[in-house]
Amino acid sequence: MDAVFKALADSSRRELLDRLRAENGQTLGELCERLATSGIGMSRQAVSKHLAILEEANLVATVKRGREKLHYLNPVPIHEIAERWIGKFEEARLQALSALKKNLEKRHE
Amino acid sequence: MIDIARFKPKTVYVIFIASTPEKIWAALTAPEFSTAYFFGSAIEIEPKQGGAFVMRKPDGTIDVSGAVVEWSPPRRLAVTWGVRWLPQMRDLPDCLVSYDIEQAGDSVRLTMTEAHQWDVPDALLSGGRAGWPAILSSLKSLLETGKPLAIKMQPPREMLEALAALKR
Structure with a gap:
């Protein structure tokens, strides 16, 4: 679990997880290209290093397909953390609070 | 024979x-385990390539059905996977679900892959993306502690909306 928190304690790595959440199964090249398009400066080596840390923490799973290596968001460790500290009884209440927050914030936009 | 490359x-x-890989294999293929971690559904699977595969709900109706594509105990199990319990999903092309089991130090790494043969919209994937982490965590808990996790879940609204849109 230490590895998960360490991996998440970096905004670049969270950005990469967000990118995979939006589009799962990207190659290193695709990730770099799309980051560059949206004006986020991250070298190929940096992206590759961050992906290795995320994979080590089991937050990213990879699949080899032909000559390509595809990267997938693996939320299972985060689910385990949620299961540990958020019981099944609290979940509904937390969802209600989170929906309320979203609605209130939307109104202020 | 289906073409996996598609x-x-x-x-x-x-x-x-x-x-151990053997215990995980047993948990994936035996109904007494699957009913504990797979939202109550019992697996029925013919132990050979081409064999029939069904997940049956406690009320006897079919949850998921398909065929065995690879039966290699205790390393790899792959099945075609058609969701039948939601009427709106019955006509969609089956997907391919595979489980890879590998020893990793003194632990075992289980990889679940859901692969599709068509350009499936993200909203339709949301059902699996909500369900699988719960199923896998519950399977882990069952094997490690003897107790599954009690998780209740409804299909995500975005998936139901996307299915309704497909019908039109």
């Missing part, structure tokens, strides 16, 4: 379980 992985989940 299926592109869309969701890949990995979980580490303190157990």
Whole structure:
């Protein structure tokens, strides 16, 4: 679990997880290209290093397909953390609070 | 024989379980385990390539059905997977679900891959993306502690909306 928190304690790595959440199964090249398009400066080596840390923490799973290596968001460790500290009884209440927050914030936009 | 190369992985989940490949294989293929971690559904599977595969709900109706594509105990199990319990999903092309089991130090790495043969919209993947982490965590808990996790879940609204849109 230490590895998960360490991996998440970096905004670049969270950005990469967000990118995979939006589009799962990207190659290193695709990730770099799309980051560059949206004006986020991250070298190929940096992206590759961050992906290795995320994979080590089991937050990213990879699949080899032909000559390509595809990267997938693996939320299972985060689910385990949620299961540990958020019981099944609290979940509904937390969802209600989170929906309320979203609605209130939307109104202020 | 189905052409596996046509299926592109869309969701890949990995979980580490303190157990043995043989026990994980048994948990994936035996109804007394699946009813504990797979929302109550009992697996019925013919132990050979081409064999029939069904997940049956407690009320006897079919949850998921398909065929065995690879039966290689205790390393790899792959089945075609058609969701039947939601009427709106019955006509969609089957996907391919595979489980890879590998020893990783004193633990075992279980990888679940959901692959699709068509350009499936993200909203339709949301059902699996909500369900699989719960199923896999519950399977892990069952094997490590003897108790599954009690998780209740409804299909995500975005998936139901996307299915309704497909019908039109």
